[in-house]
Amino acid sequence: MEFCDNCGTLAPANKDITQCQQCGASFDRSTTETPQTDGGTPTQTSSTELEELPTTSSGSVKKADAMEWLENRNRPSSAELRRATLEKPTDFTGSTFPTDISTIRLTGDPQFIETIAGLFSWIVDMEDYSRRIEINLKETEDKETGEQTGNYALYLSVAERG
Known part of the structure; x- marks a missing residue:
């Protein structure tokens, strides 16, 4: 899936459409291939800060680390929310x-x-x-x-x- 970098609207699958129908911004369609795993799910290319947090033997993040991580989160833009969902x-x-x-x-x-x-x-x-x-x-x-x-x-x- 591809989203408008400006407003986060889902880009149409039709590659001939080069502008967002919602806000008019241009789509950068130069990189159209998304890496795939065997199951067809997009491959993650980079890890998040969340994935780098140390965990206990049970897999939980310690409260102090989780609180620091949470405190450092920025309010996401509409486009970021759409891309992350x-x-x-x-x-x-x-x-x-x-x-x-x-x-x-x-x-x-x-x-x-x-x-x-x-x-x-x-x-x-x-x-x-x-x-x-x-x-x-x-x-x-x-x-x-x-x-x-x-x-x-x-x-x-x-x-x-x-």
């Missing part, structure tokens, strides 16, 4: 947990969910002719009693349109 394929089944599919999961009381959800309003703009937004917003229930807890869960992801 990996869609769920139309034929996907099963759990997304062990995959590289991008999913946002929030849980908490209504005020927390409503406040934090504002950080993810950008995802609504990703829905277009080739992608759809999957959203699940519901009150959570106690697994033991089946009673509603008064807390909520919000799940967001982007999926290919079928």
